[in-house]
Amino acid sequence: MLANKHILLIVGGGIAAFKSLDLVRRLRERGARVTPVLTKAGAEFVTPLSLSALSASKLYQELFDLNDEAEMGHIELSRAADLIVVAPATADLMAKMAGGLANDLASTLLLATDKRVLIAPSMNVRMWEHPATQRNLATLQGDGILVVGPNEGDMACGEYGPGRMAEVPEIIAAIDIALSDGPLKGRHVLVTSGPTHEPIDPVRYIANRSSGAQGTAIASALLALGADVTFVTGPADVPPPMGVTVVKVQTAKEMLDAVLNAPAADAAIFAAAVADWHVANAAVSKIKKDGTGLPRLDFAQNPDILATVSQMTDGRPKLVVGFAAETDDVIANATAKRLRKQCDWIVANDVSPETGIMGGTENAVTLISEHGAESWPRIGKDAVAAKLAARIAEALV
Numbered sequence: 410m411l412a413n414k415h416i417l418l419i420v421g422g423g424i425a426a427f428k429s430l431d432l433v434r435r436l437r438e439r440g441a442r443v444t445p446v447l448t449k450a451g452a453e454f455v456t457p458l459s460l461s462a463l464s465a466s467k468l469y470q471e472l473f474d475l476n477d478e479a480e481m482g483h484i485e486l487s488r489a490a491d492l493i494v495v496a497p498a499t500a501d502l503m504a505k506m507a508g509g510l511a512n513d514l515a516s517t518l519l520l521a522t523d524k525r526v527l528i529a530p531s532m533n534v535r536m537w538e539h540p541a542t543q544r545n546l547a548t549l550q551g552d553g554i555l556v557v558g559p560n561e562g563d564m565a566c567g568e569y570g571p572g573r574m575a576e577v578p579e580i581i582a583a584i585d586i587a588l589s590d591g592p593l594k595g596r597h598v599l600v601t602s603g604p605t606h607e608p609i610d611p612v613r614y615i616a617n618r619s620s621g622a623q624g625t626a627i628a629s630a631l632l633a634l635g636a637d638v639t640f641v642t643g644p645a646d647v648p649p650p651m652g653v654t655v656v657k658v659q660t661a662k663e664m665l666d667a668v669l670n671a672p673a674a675d676a677a678i679f680a681a682a683v684a685d686w687h688v689a690n691a692a693v694s695k696i697k698k699d700g701t702g703l704p705r706l707d708f709a710q711n712p713d714i715l716a717t718v719s720q721m722t723d724g725r726p727k728l729v730v731g732f733a734a735e736t737d738d739v740i741a742n743a744t745a746k747r748l749r750k751q752c753d754w755i756v757a758n759d760v761s762p763e764t765g766i767m768g769g770t771e772n773a774v775t776l777i778s779e780h781g782a783e784s785w786p787r788i789g790k791d792a793v794a795a796k797l798a799a800r801i802a803e804a805l806v
């Protein structure tokens with residue numbers, strides 16, 4: 410898959426920079442062409458000569474090098490590659506990217522590019538866990554930057570925890586996905602996932618047991634087929650997949666707004682377990698046990714996001730897929746739900762507690778369309794996702 414692909418590799422200043430030398434070798438073994446860019450800090454860890462010799466390419470280092478600009482300007486350099494890989498991506502480089510700074514060659518290329526960018530973060534565990542880095546990570550993921558790692562383990566600085574750069578085979582696997590020319594290449598798919606939280610007061614909320622595992626697996630499977638994925642997620646247990654554009658929401662109302670504001674999609678998959686009601690009289694201050702009796706909650710209906718999108722007259726995705734979480738008469742209820750909401754497909758599943766499906770790793774679904782009901786065997790949520798993504802790809806051709 411990497412044959413004839415051109416990768417611009419930005420090597421930042423971290424102890425893991427030595428692994429980037431091996432990365433260059435492995436990428437070239439797979440037929441990729443690598444153009445290296447070494448930051449000033451990166452040059453403290455690996456030599457320009459070793460990077461340019463291993464890549465058999467000219468090495469770029471400074472922003473204002475008149476010779477380089479005459480041969481290939483920095484804008485062109487940022488767009489000539491199929492993919493930009495930043496390995497190691499230091500806390501400093503991530504902060505520059507998140508803030509849109511362009512004060513050296515690497516940050517300028519990253520701001521000027523119109524290509525996908527994959528970063529392999531590497532830093533001390535405290536730096537990784539610092540709220541500033543986590544904020545920057547969320548910003549970058551929201552911008553559609555792909556992230557691989559970091560891994561947990563012993564660090565060069567003697568501490569233990571997440572922060573070690575992903576290993577070379579993991580980075581290559583992520584590059585493979587990023588460059589995949591799958592059947593959904595050029596298609597935009599929207600996925601909703603996770604539960605919603607409906608506030609009772611500033612500290613309490615109503616929620617459900619959805620972990621977000623199935624929606625996350627579907628987003629990953631769509632990504633693996635080459636789709637651009639917008640992932641609108643409530644507060645889920647599992648982290649969003651790497652490489653999607655993440656929009657985090659809390660309530661059903663926020664989820665609807667995020668869905669309606671997302672770029673036009675070819676397909677939309679509604680895997681979120683949206684709360685049906687919100688508390689109409691949610692308190693602005695914490696409700697106290699002040700002796701005046703039990704609090705009274707008034708409920709109001711939430712907007713039905715799936716039905717809203719299914720019934721759009723303008724800009725409706727070609728394929729709209731809903732889920733039906735049922736405990737009784739699964740197929741009959743789900744079939745009626747498809748017609749009521751006017752989506753194209755419904756993926757029905759039995760969420761009775763004894764099935765262990767809600768919050769579990771497996772799922773047994775029935776795909777309901779205008780052609781009838783097709784039951785799939787009980788398989789892992791990842792396998793359900795892969796099968797569904799393949800069907801979506803077939804439906805969009």
Ligand code: CTP
Nearest residue numbers: 679680681683711712713714715731732733734
């Ligand atoms: N859904 C939605 N917005 C809502 C409620 C549900 O988009 N306010 C979507 C879910 O993401 C799912 C589908 O509708 O794809 C069905 O969800 P489900 O909870 O099974 O159905 P409900 O609409 O809640 O119907 P009921 O409560 O009658 O089972």
